[in-house]
Amino acid sequence: MKKMNKLREKMIRFMQGRYGVDQFSRFLMAITLVCMVLSLFSRKNVFYYLAVVLLIYAYFRIFSKNHTKRYQENQKYLQYERVVKGKWQKQKNQMAQRKICHIYKCPKCKQKIRVPRGKGKIMITCPKCHNEFQKKS
Ligand SMILES: [Zn+2]
Incomplete structure:
Protein backbone atom coordinates (compact mmCIF):
# COMPACT_ATOMS: atom_id res chain seq x y z
CA MET A 1 0.00 0.00 0.00
CA LYS A 2 2.76 2.38 0.96
CA LYS A 3 4.65 1.47 -2.16
CA MET A 4 1.58 2.27 -4.28
CA ASN A 5 1.26 5.68 -2.66
CA LYS A 6 4.89 6.40 -3.34
CA LEU A 7 4.44 5.41 -6.96
CA ARG A 8 1.42 7.67 -7.22
CA GLU A 9 3.34 10.50 -5.67
CA LYS A 10 6.11 9.96 -8.16
CA MET A 11 3.63 9.98 -11.01
CA ILE A 12 2.02 13.19 -9.78
CA ARG A 13 5.41 14.84 -9.43
CA PHE A 14 6.36 13.65 -12.89
CA MET A 15 3.17 15.05 -14.42
CA GLN A 16 3.54 18.42 -12.72
CA GLY A 17 3.90 21.21 -15.23
CA ARG A 18 3.27 18.82 -18.10
CA TYR A 19 0.84 19.75 -20.80
CA GLY A 20 -1.42 16.67 -20.58
CA VAL A 21 -3.95 15.26 -23.01
CA ASP A 22 -5.86 17.52 -25.38
CA GLN A 23 -8.06 16.93 -28.43
CA PHE A 24 -5.10 16.78 -30.79
CA SER A 25 -3.38 14.10 -28.68
CA ARG A 26 -6.60 12.13 -28.59
CA PHE A 27 -6.80 12.38 -32.36
CA LEU A 28 -3.17 11.20 -32.68
CA MET A 29 -3.95 8.23 -30.42
CA ALA A 30 -6.97 7.35 -32.53
CA ILE A 31 -4.88 7.43 -35.72
CA THR A 32 -2.24 5.34 -33.94
CA LEU A 33 -4.87 2.73 -33.15
CA VAL A 34 -6.08 2.71 -36.76
CA CYS A 35 -2.48 2.26 -37.98
CA MET A 36 -1.96 -0.59 -35.53
CA VAL A 37 -5.07 -2.36 -36.77
CA LEU A 38 -4.03 -1.77 -40.38
CA SER A 39 -0.56 -3.14 -39.65
CA LEU A 40 -2.18 -6.39 -38.52
CA PHE A 41 -3.77 -6.80 -41.94
CA SER A 42 -0.97 -5.39 -44.02
CA ARG A 43 2.23 -7.19 -44.88
CA LYS A 44 4.09 -3.92 -45.16
CA ASN A 45 5.59 -2.46 -42.01
CA VAL A 46 4.65 1.10 -42.95
CA PHE A 47 1.60 1.20 -40.69
CA TYR A 48 3.50 -0.26 -37.79
CA TYR A 49 6.24 2.36 -38.02
CA LEU A 50 3.68 5.08 -38.51
CA ALA A 51 1.86 3.91 -35.37
CA VAL A 52 5.10 3.98 -33.37
CA VAL A 53 6.02 7.46 -34.60
CA LEU A 54 2.52 8.80 -33.92
CA LEU A 55 2.49 7.28 -30.45
CA ILE A 56 5.85 8.82 -29.62
CA TYR A 57 4.65 12.18 -30.90
CA ALA A 58 1.42 11.92 -28.89
CA TYR A 59 3.34 11.15 -25.69
CA PHE A 60 5.86 13.86 -26.43
CA ARG A 61 2.96 16.33 -26.55
CA ILE A 62 1.35 14.99 -23.37
CA PHE A 63 4.60 15.20 -21.39
CA SER A 64 5.68 18.46 -22.94
CA LYS A 65 6.29 21.50 -20.74
CA ASN A 66 5.90 23.99 -23.56
CA HIS A 67 2.21 24.72 -22.97
ZN1 LIG B 1 -32.55 31.74 -64.90
Missing part, protein backbone atom coordinates in the same frame (compact mmCIF):
# COMPACT_ATOMS: atom_id res chain seq x y z
CA THR A 68 1.99 27.69 -25.32
CA LYS A 69 3.24 25.77 -28.32
CA ARG A 70 1.10 22.70 -27.58
CA TYR A 71 -1.94 24.93 -27.07
CA GLN A 72 -1.33 26.58 -30.44
CA GLU A 73 -1.01 23.19 -32.10
CA ASN A 74 -4.28 22.11 -30.57
CA GLN A 75 -6.02 25.28 -31.72
CA LYS A 76 -4.78 24.67 -35.25
CA TYR A 77 -6.00 21.10 -35.08
CA LEU A 78 -9.43 22.20 -33.81
CA GLN A 79 -9.69 24.72 -36.61
CA TYR A 80 -8.85 22.05 -39.15
CA GLU A 81 -11.31 19.65 -37.56
CA ARG A 82 -14.09 22.23 -37.81
CA VAL A 83 -13.40 22.71 -41.53
CA VAL A 84 -13.40 18.96 -42.22
CA LYS A 85 -16.54 18.40 -40.15
CA GLY A 86 -18.28 21.27 -41.95
CA LYS A 87 -17.40 19.83 -45.35
CA TRP A 88 -18.55 16.38 -44.30
CA GLN A 89 -21.86 17.82 -43.06
CA LYS A 90 -22.34 19.65 -46.34
CA GLN A 91 -21.65 16.47 -48.31
CA LYS A 92 -24.15 14.57 -46.19
CA ASN A 93 -26.80 17.25 -46.67
CA GLN A 94 -26.23 17.21 -50.39
CA MET A 95 -26.59 13.42 -50.53
CA ALA A 96 -29.84 13.63 -48.58
CA GLN A 97 -31.10 16.39 -50.87
CA ARG A 98 -30.28 14.38 -53.96
CA LYS A 99 -32.51 11.57 -52.76
CA ILE A 100 -35.59 13.78 -52.60
CA CYS A 101 -34.69 16.49 -55.10
CA HIS A 102 -33.34 16.99 -58.58
CA ILE A 103 -31.06 19.89 -59.16
CA TYR A 104 -31.50 21.59 -62.52
CA LYS A 105 -29.65 24.48 -64.02
CA CYS A 106 -31.61 27.25 -65.63
CA PRO A 107 -30.68 27.11 -69.35
CA LYS A 108 -30.59 30.89 -69.50
CA CYS A 109 -28.73 32.08 -66.42
CA LYS A 110 -27.30 28.79 -65.05
CA GLN A 111 -28.96 29.34 -61.69
CA LYS A 112 -29.26 26.05 -59.78
CA ILE A 113 -32.85 25.14 -59.00
CA ARG A 114 -33.95 22.41 -56.64
CA VAL A 115 -37.02 20.45 -57.73
CA PRO A 116 -38.71 17.66 -55.75
CA ARG A 117 -38.49 14.22 -57.37
CA GLY A 118 -41.30 12.10 -58.76
CA LYS A 119 -43.71 14.77 -59.95
CA GLY A 120 -43.63 13.84 -63.65
CA LYS A 121 -43.28 16.58 -66.23
CA ILE A 122 -43.28 19.98 -64.66
CA MET A 123 -42.76 23.57 -65.62
CA ILE A 124 -39.98 25.25 -63.74
CA THR A 125 -39.74 28.97 -63.37
CA CYS A 126 -36.29 30.26 -62.61
CA PRO A 127 -36.39 32.39 -59.47
CA LYS A 128 -33.59 34.58 -60.78
CA CYS A 129 -34.46 35.43 -64.38
CA HIS A 130 -38.06 34.10 -64.50
CA ASN A 131 -37.24 31.95 -67.51
CA GLU A 132 -39.66 29.02 -67.82
CA PHE A 133 -38.59 25.57 -68.93
CA GLN A 134 -40.00 22.05 -68.80
CA LYS A 135 -38.30 19.12 -67.11
CA LYS A 136 -39.09 15.65 -65.91
CA SER A 137 -38.62 15.26 -62.20
Whole structure:
Protein backbone atom coordinates (compact mmCIF):
# COMPACT_ATOMS: atom_id res chain seq x y z
CA MET A 1 0.00 0.00 0.00
CA LYS A 2 2.76 2.38 0.96
CA LYS A 3 4.65 1.47 -2.16
CA MET A 4 1.58 2.27 -4.28
CA ASN A 5 1.26 5.68 -2.66
CA LYS A 6 4.89 6.40 -3.34
CA LEU A 7 4.44 5.41 -6.96
CA ARG A 8 1.42 7.67 -7.22
CA GLU A 9 3.34 10.50 -5.67
CA LYS A 10 6.11 9.96 -8.16
CA MET A 11 3.63 9.98 -11.01
CA ILE A 12 2.02 13.19 -9.78
CA ARG A 13 5.41 14.84 -9.43
CA PHE A 14 6.36 13.65 -12.89
CA MET A 15 3.17 15.05 -14.42
CA GLN A 16 3.54 18.42 -12.72
CA GLY A 17 3.90 21.21 -15.23
CA ARG A 18 3.27 18.82 -18.10
CA TYR A 19 0.84 19.75 -20.80
CA GLY A 20 -1.42 16.67 -20.58
CA VAL A 21 -3.95 15.26 -23.01
CA ASP A 22 -5.86 17.52 -25.38
CA GLN A 23 -8.06 16.93 -28.43
CA PHE A 24 -5.10 16.78 -30.79
CA SER A 25 -3.38 14.10 -28.68
CA ARG A 26 -6.60 12.13 -28.59
CA PHE A 27 -6.80 12.38 -32.36
CA LEU A 28 -3.17 11.20 -32.68
CA MET A 29 -3.95 8.23 -30.42
CA ALA A 30 -6.97 7.35 -32.53
CA ILE A 31 -4.88 7.43 -35.72
CA THR A 32 -2.24 5.34 -33.94
CA LEU A 33 -4.87 2.73 -33.15
CA VAL A 34 -6.08 2.71 -36.76
CA CYS A 35 -2.48 2.26 -37.98
CA MET A 36 -1.96 -0.59 -35.53
CA VAL A 37 -5.07 -2.36 -36.77
CA LEU A 38 -4.03 -1.77 -40.38
CA SER A 39 -0.56 -3.14 -39.65
CA LEU A 40 -2.18 -6.39 -38.52
CA PHE A 41 -3.77 -6.80 -41.94
CA SER A 42 -0.97 -5.39 -44.02
CA ARG A 43 2.23 -7.19 -44.88
CA LYS A 44 4.09 -3.92 -45.16
CA ASN A 45 5.59 -2.46 -42.01
CA VAL A 46 4.65 1.10 -42.95
CA PHE A 47 1.60 1.20 -40.69
CA TYR A 48 3.50 -0.26 -37.79
CA TYR A 49 6.24 2.36 -38.02
CA LEU A 50 3.68 5.08 -38.51
CA ALA A 51 1.86 3.91 -35.37
CA VAL A 52 5.10 3.98 -33.37
CA VAL A 53 6.02 7.46 -34.60
CA LEU A 54 2.52 8.80 -33.92
CA LEU A 55 2.49 7.28 -30.45
CA ILE A 56 5.85 8.82 -29.62
CA TYR A 57 4.65 12.18 -30.90
CA ALA A 58 1.42 11.92 -28.89
CA TYR A 59 3.34 11.15 -25.69
CA PHE A 60 5.86 13.86 -26.43
CA ARG A 61 2.96 16.33 -26.55
CA ILE A 62 1.35 14.99 -23.37
CA PHE A 63 4.60 15.20 -21.39
CA SER A 64 5.68 18.46 -22.94
CA LYS A 65 6.29 21.50 -20.74
CA ASN A 66 5.90 23.99 -23.56
CA HIS A 67 2.21 24.72 -22.97
CA THR A 68 1.99 27.69 -25.32
CA LYS A 69 3.24 25.77 -28.32
CA ARG A 70 1.10 22.70 -27.58
CA TYR A 71 -1.94 24.93 -27.07
CA GLN A 72 -1.33 26.58 -30.44
CA GLU A 73 -1.01 23.19 -32.10
CA ASN A 74 -4.28 22.11 -30.57
CA GLN A 75 -6.02 25.28 -31.72
CA LYS A 76 -4.78 24.67 -35.25
CA TYR A 77 -6.00 21.10 -35.08
CA LEU A 78 -9.43 22.20 -33.81
CA GLN A 79 -9.69 24.72 -36.61
CA TYR A 80 -8.85 22.05 -39.15
CA GLU A 81 -11.31 19.65 -37.56
CA ARG A 82 -14.09 22.23 -37.81
CA VAL A 83 -13.40 22.71 -41.53
CA VAL A 84 -13.40 18.96 -42.22
CA LYS A 85 -16.54 18.40 -40.15
CA GLY A 86 -18.28 21.27 -41.95
CA LYS A 87 -17.40 19.83 -45.35
CA TRP A 88 -18.55 16.38 -44.30
CA GLN A 89 -21.86 17.82 -43.06
CA LYS A 90 -22.34 19.65 -46.34
CA GLN A 91 -21.65 16.47 -48.31
CA LYS A 92 -24.15 14.57 -46.19
CA ASN A 93 -26.80 17.25 -46.67
CA GLN A 94 -26.23 17.21 -50.39
CA MET A 95 -26.59 13.42 -50.53
CA ALA A 96 -29.84 13.63 -48.58
CA GLN A 97 -31.10 16.39 -50.87
CA ARG A 98 -30.28 14.38 -53.96
CA LYS A 99 -32.51 11.57 -52.76
CA ILE A 100 -35.59 13.78 -52.60
CA CYS A 101 -34.69 16.49 -55.10
CA HIS A 102 -33.34 16.99 -58.58
CA ILE A 103 -31.06 19.89 -59.16
CA TYR A 104 -31.50 21.59 -62.52
CA LYS A 105 -29.65 24.48 -64.02
CA CYS A 106 -31.61 27.25 -65.63
CA PRO A 107 -30.68 27.11 -69.35
CA LYS A 108 -30.59 30.89 -69.50
CA CYS A 109 -28.73 32.08 -66.42
CA LYS A 110 -27.30 28.79 -65.05
CA GLN A 111 -28.96 29.34 -61.69
CA LYS A 112 -29.26 26.05 -59.78
CA ILE A 113 -32.85 25.14 -59.00
CA ARG A 114 -33.95 22.41 -56.64
CA VAL A 115 -37.02 20.45 -57.73
CA PRO A 116 -38.71 17.66 -55.75
CA ARG A 117 -38.49 14.22 -57.37
CA GLY A 118 -41.30 12.10 -58.76
CA LYS A 119 -43.71 14.77 -59.95
CA GLY A 120 -43.63 13.84 -63.65
CA LYS A 121 -43.28 16.58 -66.23
CA ILE A 122 -43.28 19.98 -64.66
CA MET A 123 -42.76 23.57 -65.62
CA ILE A 124 -39.98 25.25 -63.74
CA THR A 125 -39.74 28.97 -63.37
CA CYS A 126 -36.29 30.26 -62.61
CA PRO A 127 -36.39 32.39 -59.47
CA LYS A 128 -33.59 34.58 -60.78
CA CYS A 129 -34.46 35.43 -64.38
CA HIS A 130 -38.06 34.10 -64.50
CA ASN A 131 -37.24 31.95 -67.51
CA GLU A 132 -39.66 29.02 -67.82
CA PHE A 133 -38.59 25.57 -68.93
CA GLN A 134 -40.00 22.05 -68.80
CA LYS A 135 -38.30 19.12 -67.11
CA LYS A 136 -39.09 15.65 -65.91
CA SER A 137 -38.62 15.26 -62.20
ZN1 LIG B 1 -32.55 31.74 -64.90
